[in-house]
Amino acid sequence: MDVNYEGIIPTEPEVIFNYRGHFTYGDTLLVLKKIDQILLTQRCEWSIQGKLFYVSMEVLQNLQRHSLYFGEDELLTQKPFFEIRKNFYHYTVVSENTIYTKSVPNLQQRLITINAADRSELKGQIKKTLLNDTFTEKGGANLGLLCMALKSGSTFIYSFKFMSSKVSSFRFKLSIPVYSNRKF
Amino acid sequence: MQALNLQGTEQTPSIRFNTKKSVLEISGKSIPEDAMAYYKPVMEWISEYRKEVNTSITLVIKFDYFDTPTAKVLFDILTALEKIEGSSVLWMYAESDQDMEESGLDFAELVNIPFKFKPY
Numbered sequence: 001m002d003v004n005y006e007g008i009i010p011t012e013p014e015v016i017f018n019y020r021g022h023f024t025y026g027d028t029l030l031v032l033k034k035i036d037q038i039l040l041t042q043r044c045e046w047s048i049q050g051k052l053f054y055v056s057m058e059v060l061q062n063l064q065r066h067s068l069y070f071g072e073d074e075l076l077t078q079k080p081f082f083e084i085r086k087n088f089y090h091y092t093v094v095s096e097n098t099i100y101t102k103s104v105p106n107l108q109q110r111l112i113t114i115n116a117a118d119r120s121e122l123k124g125q126i127k128k129t130l131l132n133d134t135f136t137e138k139g140g141a142n143l144g145l146l147c148m149a150l151k152s153g154s155t156f157i158y159s160f161k162f163m164s165s166k167v168s169s170f171r172f173k174l175s176i177p178v179y180s181n182r183k184f
Numbered sequence: 185m186q187a188l189n190l191q192g193t194e195q196t197p198s199i200r201f202n203t204k205k206s207v208l209e210i211s212g213k214s215i216p217e218d219a220m221a222y223y224k225p226v227m228e229w230i231s232e233y234r235k236e237v238n239t240s241i242t243l244v245i246k247f248d249y250f251d252t253p254t255a256k257v258l259f260d261i262l263t264a265l266e267k268i269e270g271s272s273v274l275w276m277y278a279e280s281d282q283d284m285e286e287s288g289l290d291f292a293e294l295v296n297i298p299f300k301f302k303p304y
Binding site: 025029032050051053054057058061123126127131133139140143144147151 | 218219259283284290294
């Protein structure tokens, strides 16, 4: 069950940060601190730094909450992965983690729905979630993907790789333009 | 009525109620490990305040950034404040942070409390 939708990056990207390993809450904070330091060295608008930090924060929290890792003995899973790349046009946040195969259809549908939504529809979905949803058992608010889509203004690029009836690999990419085109 | 004074950390905001000015201020960064647990004292305090005092509160929000679980809790706090008549929100944001301003505008649309916006 391979589903692949890849975008095209026009120039060769430079990796400005990457990490593969466990994502406990403490690990996430350390990684965010490192990202904060790196972003300060980037010559981009403050608003773009803010968006990139926000997306990184939400992606890392998703890795923390939703990654499966059964240890070195389990050949079918691998440690979660996070990376920030940059080319002339975009910063791209990339993540990869192992998830339960049974959760792929729901996740894929959610990604398709969010990608198809315009700004107003995304806000509507956020409002509906705030009004109706409670916290998940893992402490999430079911808002991360929606808010990333809204803040970045970009569509998700993702793929699932079937590994077994139990687990699949989920790869996720979100790009943020290096230069803002906001008028206000 | 117990005082409300939570010290902030690198990942959690400070939360203080100024009894003289009736101002509840939440400021700093908010990426707690468990947002529901961290903000539970605030929800309990508002509930108690409504029973015992019930005069209007100004909620001052001054986040550097906040994650989506915090957004959910903030919505719950605002919904609780709707029940205290005359309460209002002062949403502060860094002048260059259009996203934070927009977050405040989005919350203002969701709840029935007056919002003022102030860049710093």
